[in-house]
Amino acid sequence: MQSIGQTGLRVPPLGFGTFKIGRNQNVKYPHPYELPGAAEATRLLNSILDLGCTLIDTAPAYGLSESRIGEAISHRRQEFVLSTKVGERFEEGHSTFDFSSSGVRMSVERSLRALKTDVLDIVLIHSNGEDQTILEQTDIVATLQELRSRGFIRAIGLSGKTVDGARLALKWADLLMIEYHLQDTSHAVVIDQAADAGVPVFVKKGLSSGRLNPQGSIEFVLSNPNVTSLIVGGMDFDHFRENWNTARKVRTI
Known part of the structure; x- marks a missing residue:
């Protein structure tokens, strides 16, 4: 288990990503799939916790995911670290983006209700790819910082798409979420810079x-000592x- 700064949160090296339990439209996976039913999703989430995986990652952009987590494991809320996002929603078959202060507040309120919790452990900005514009030309960071200070959120960060955006986020983020795998190591330098700054990396x-072999991919990512956790769905x-x-x-779990 590794700590997330001064938050008191501790996470395992492998977290569970819940995209597939909530959404199967407009996806990037190579093969189509059916959404699991509510009962199947409940069994899966509880089995994940029983295994010892205490990091659950979701987002409003993951369709039914947040509400399914709330229904299935909110009664076990003290057993896991909950990560969600703001900025993107997926409804009626398409995504919409809102990085405004009012949009962020509304998103956090909706997530709290859907997840049936009083606090969100981690909230990440769900970038549409325009990382620098979002960080420099909106009030999203200040809004998240305020919500953190008021106790609705414990840690904030960026789930971005660009190296420059990730570097910019190091100035304020409690953690970063970046893409990194055998076929794309472009963020490797940012991972090292985050470690120097004391910022955890998901x-x-x-x-x-x-698209990649799980065993080799997991070993590759987690062999980097500056990676805190890998999210796998x-x-x-x-x-x-x-x-x-x-x-x-x-890694030791």
Whole structure:
């Protein structure tokens, strides 16, 4: 387990990403899939926690994901670190983006209700790719800082898409979420810079949205000592358990 700054939050090297339990439209995965039913999603989420995976990552852009987490495991809220996002929503088959102060506040309120919790452990800016514009020309960072100071959020950061955006976020972020895998190491320098700044790094798409071999990909990402956690999704508990066991060979859990 590694700590997230001074927040008191501790996370395992492998977290569970919940995209696939909530959305299957306009996706980047190579193969189509059916959404699991509510009962199946509940069994999966509880099994993930029972395994010892205490980092659950979601977002309003993940369709039904937040509400399914709220229904399935809100009664176990003290057992896991909850990460969600602001800036993007997915409704009626398409994404909309709102990085305004009012939009961020509304998004946080909706997430608190959907997830059935009084506090969001981690809230990340869900970038549309225009990282620098979002950070420099909107009030989103100041708004998140205010919500953190008021106790609605414990840690804030950027889930961005550009190296320059990630570097810019190091000035204020409690953590970063970046893409990093065998076929794209462009953020490697930022991972090192984040470590120098004492900023934890979560890796997304470490398996390139299901295009890379899980074992080799997990070993590659977690062999970088400056990566705090790798987020891996899926709908098959046995597959996730295999990934968990692979992570345990690289890192102590």
